[in-house]
Amino acid sequence: MAAKGFVKWIIVATTVIAAVLELIDTTIVNVALTNISGNLGATIEDTSWVVTGYAIANVIIIPLTGFLANYFGRKNYYFYSILLFTISSYFCGASNSLEMLVFFRILQGIGGGALLSTSQSILFDAFELEERPIASAIFSMGLIVGPTIGPTLGGFIVDNYHWSLIFDINIPLGILAAAMVFLYIDKKPEEYHIDRSKIHIDRLGIIFLALWVGSLQYILERGQSEDWFNSKLILGLAILCVLTLGLFIWQELRTDKPAVDIRILKDPNLAMTTFIALILGFGLYSSMYVYPVWMQRLLGYTATETGMSLIPGALFSAFCMPIVGKLMQKGAYPKYLLFVGFGVYAIFSFWMSLASPMAGMVFFVMPLLIRGIGLGFSIVPITNQAIAGLKPEEIPQGVAINNMIRQLGGAFGIALMNTYIVRKVAGVRGHLISFITPDNPAFVEKKNLIMHGLIAKGVNVHQASATAMRMIEGLVDKQAYTITYVSSFQVIGVFFVCILPICLIMKKTKVNGKVEAGH
Template sequence: MSQLKRQLLILTVIAAAVMELIDTSIVNVALSHMSGNLGATLEDTSWVITSYAIANVIIIPITSFLTTKLGRRNYYIGSIIVFTVCSFMCGNAGNIWELVTFRFIQGLGGGALLSVSQAVMFELFPEEKRGVASALFGIGVFVGPTIGPTLGGVITENYSWPWIFYINIPLGIAAAVSCYFLLTEPKVKAAVSKVDWTGIFLLSAGIGTLQTVLERGQTEDWFATGYITAFTVIAIISLVAFVLWELKINNPVVNLRVLKSRTLSIAAVLTFVTGIGLFTSVFMTPVVAQRLLNFTPTETGLLLLPGAITAIFALMLSGTLLQKGLSPIVIIITGFALFMYFSWRMGQINFEVSSSQLSFLLIFRALGIALLTVPLTALAVSGLPAKDMPQGAALNNMMRQLGGSFGISIVNTYTARRTALHRVDLISHIAPGDPSFTQRFNGYVAYLQQKGFDISIAKQKAMALIETQVVKQSSMLSYLDAYMLIGLLFAATLPLLLLVKKPAQKRPAVVLSDH
């Protein structure tokens, strides 16, 4: 392959991976617009995010098999085509569940774009320059989430939300054409193993039903609804059966035997929690900024940009420190501390907070997540033999996606409950004898009378204004509680690092791929 073709292929696979990663965050600032345009609740609209994450979780474990079975070139180009076609269908969705369905299929196509892209990158570089390949790909991994919310905000405000999907179409076509002419099969082909369809089915059924229970339980009054009870039973049976089956067969889709490594088990738990923090903070912050603080989509997208840019440098720093022999545990503790500080400060904001103050706090979030990304993967595989490292890395990355999808569901349920509690508390102060209420009510009445309303209409409108403030205040307090809850979860799991055995001096190469 000529130098020009090699460089074009490198650019293509990085662009494909970035395109996939942009779509994990670009929709976040458009949720309110989608919700209003499609006539759906915010809880239902959040499925646009979680369905994509669930699809990624399902497809990641079998990407290696599909690459071997179908051929890397065919599978990769096919995945790009599926991703691109579904991007068009998402933009044309007529209702929320049609959008969620195509978003799920889009996630199945996107699952290959990240993991196969990195495998191609590593093949295009000689062994002595694999560090350069890892650095280039690592920066690309952060570029997607960096520009996703900003790009989504600009598009949503100046055009309309379907265009956040339509922009994938020219990029997808260009990537597919480029790969058709440039991408070849790997020099060393792996043997085709028997696919564990039973494991895939049990995993899909367990995760899908559990996700539905977490998403819809609060809205449907939990076990008072028949299908919630049924899905709970299916989830428990499927996941237990999945674990037993995977431990029994010789070629499991997810090799759970690697969890015998205490270091990997601890890293997997910490990665799960990191996924909760990563996805819930990116989900909640745009909702708070747009629905409660009245920021525009563009302003909301720009909130995340300074922190995300800073995260690129933190990523490179963490990789450099690991190469110089610094224990990943030290970096992980630093990352957890930074994210806990972000959660604590976000739990104290009010309606007077400015965009610059939020951007400053989001820098701590971005630094924390960036410092956790590479060290947690390094810690996960540090206690594994070489043959188990790819499976350990895949399992660890899958835990991050699971944490994200579960985290958003849990936050939706938690904020709904806390909103109801705060509303009751606030309403208890709305009484004729309460001095604060009386002063505010009389002030509104007097203002409305000055605008020409008679006394009876003015009183009705004054109560409506107070009701609006109660709803807004109770929603804000519930999200502040959610930030604090995530911070407490980080604090509660951090002591697990005390159980990690001291790693060997020789560290394995950092694995960023999903398989």
Template sequence: METASLQQDSLVEYGFRRVIITITAVLCALLEIVDTTIVNVALNDMKGSLGATLTDVAWVITAYAIANVIVIPMTSWLSQQFGRRNYFAASIIIFTTASFLCGNATNIWELVFFRFIQGMGGGALLVTAQTIITESYPPAKRGMAQAIYGMGVIVGPTLGPPLGGYIIDNFSWPYIFYINVPLGIIATLLTLSFVRSPKYEGSKKQSVKEVDWWGMVFLIMFIGSLQFVLEHGQQDDWFEDRTILTLSILSAVGLFLFIWRELVYENPIVNLRVLKDKNLQVGTVMSFILGFGLFGSTFIIPIYTQSILGWPATDAGMLLIPSSIMTGIMMPFIGKMIQNGVPQKYMVALGLCVFFGFSFIMYSRITNDTGSEHMFWPLILRGVGLGLLFVPVMTLSLSTLKGKAIGEGASFTGMMRQLGGSFGIALITTFISRDSQHHRVNLISHLDETKFEVQQRILQLQQSFIAKGYSTNEALGKAHQIIEGSVMKQATILSYMDVFLYLGVLFLICVPFVLMIKQGKTIVDTSSIH
């Protein structure tokens, strides 16, 4: 243990080197996360220029997400096999090269294939960047290191849409990928020049025969199928669709075989035994819920402002920027509080309550003409809540782990955060679709055509269409269409309100469970990630 500690301390950097390594790691984490959301606003342009359908072009997002979630659990093992610096540099090169090839794609399936390769490189950047930045700081400052890394992870998803919107408005969609190329080259050169790899006592490279190939196959079968189901379930009507049903069964079988393989194989690609740690168990659940809230709210707010309020994509993306800035401002203070010994479980509980406050205010404020001024302060509250959640959840999850188990634990929390986001978006889209139909039925039941107010409204609309040259019957049909459109819009708004309410209640329910967590004895010393 003493040798491991000395090797760990030998990675600590000071002065200029630490600044450069910090910038490199945050830049790589940002590149990865921005790319998960930057394409959302470019899908229409891609569809037009590549001659693809909306279903086809959705694969541009799906392929990246599947590759991301597959590679994250394997990151700790791959780092040990190839050396952290080499693996990190190779991941940046794969990500950068695939970005260039994405921009040059001549048809939709080329683009989807290169996005998958980009996701394989990008998924590794997240956990490895967290590892590098944490180990570059001395134990007393590792809470601050987590906070610096957290700024990139929280700000990244909200930078994507406005940046993508600006590039689409002023250039063309390939440039959302080309922008990665110069940044990737700089990050590669800085990594090779400054980043160092740890040497673990007793670690050895596995031969080809020793590699857990079946573990990889079952992991890909489980995670890949699950991610596809989550991305495409709603549009394909879930289990009514044969493909979704088949992949759901395949995912369940993959999970069972993966767990069995990793528990019986001598050199597992993912060490599941690390999940015996009670804090890590709670931490993986909390990471899932954090991903659910972070990506779910990042998804629903732009959709609401664009579909209900009619905002352009750039304005919808810009709305979330103050929230992200607030989280960024919070991070150093959170890091300082952790250094000063403030128990993380109380910070997490407070963060959950604050996020409930944000959700409840949004529930009470959204209408069909809500302005940005009505959402500014609730979104600032969201930023505070996420700031109180992110770093404490990470450090608390790993607080009772030691040695290489910490790196393996970090992979689990990273994977669960990504899966939480996928589940959040899938459930929210499904809920809005189903719930709005339920509200429509209720609203129509109260729309009695024998009432004077309803008759007057239909008559006014009919008269306005007659004045535009429509016949009496055509004008009446148009009037009914407008009434139906108003009902549907109101029903959709009610379903958005429900989403915010249920999201807030979910976070509030977690508070008592968080308060029961056992605090690690040496949070600061053990919050490094190997």
């Protein structure tokens, strides 16, 4: 039953706060790894488990949220998940060893796994069917704001305070969210009398899920640093991933009470939107992986300045989302909105690929605003379309599957871009270095010009020659990275262009409650 008046907006605030907390913590730690490493006396490779442990726990829990909500009762599961997330955040900030920090990050990931999908299903229940596009728009703001605020807030804290504050800031918001859940979110009628002895626990399904998702996430998180399939561990995990994925599908199709009801993917609407969510996750996370590195490595901006540059686009996206929600509420077809969103995102990607080595922050303002429009027209239709046509009892499973696939799409995007950048830079740099020879007049002229300037300042010839070579090598490195980052966005843009026809294949499903999904 939909909520009314004041309570409805309390539920909105609660679910958005919880979802934003979870999404912020997927990215906020990334900028602090060097500080954590130095403070705890660990290598940067070992410290990366602070990110990997959270990601693995998070992505395993997300598809299980539907089952866990049924088993414990949705309100209880949501409430205690927020408490687990909040308490774990406190102990993360209080950690005095890497082992302690990683352990509580894993617990934080387990608690956080419920915050996204369960928040979404609670929010949808608070709105009437015809109002759900607006609910999608409100919730989607959190999907944009969370990943945007994460690096910005993390960079500001690292630049000005101790890294433990990254986790401590979760505590007051977590307590507030838990209190609002306790006071304002009602239990469903069936939650008052749960007979857990009659609820089948699909132990094999849970085990297979944990193994295939966990191994896949580890491969994507650590593959590049461990040289992919040249590593016996990565190769072994890849085999385990494929094997347990097959066993998971077999188990979930054969049991009457699966942990994750993948049968609902027979619904063509959910199957299509889940695939598109994978694509969106790829584009969203891969582009936002490349951009901060570009700003900081080549242009010399701090993490705070880089994060701040993303704020206008995120606000513009938040402005667009209610408009898109209203359009859907009035009967606009999601397929056309998605086509516009992905097309605009492709324009953003190609615009970014026009940057020169001397591009300043001003150059990036307009493409980032365009990105905001693309996200506004992409996320809202996907979020709402994922549940169109599902029965009420199927919505938690549909939302959970959709969110898991989007997260995996992001992990794929980051892993592929990371590998692409490392290998592309090496190839481009090698090609450019081949032109630094005494036979190349352009090189000789550039070196002599630099040397003459140094000698004029009193530097001796030998030092001037060595300094000139270092400066030229620095220019080569900058050019190699610029070419690589530019081509990265070209790849992302081409990818979105190729996906545009798939958007048009979707059925003309209105989701305003007037036209039944799939018709």
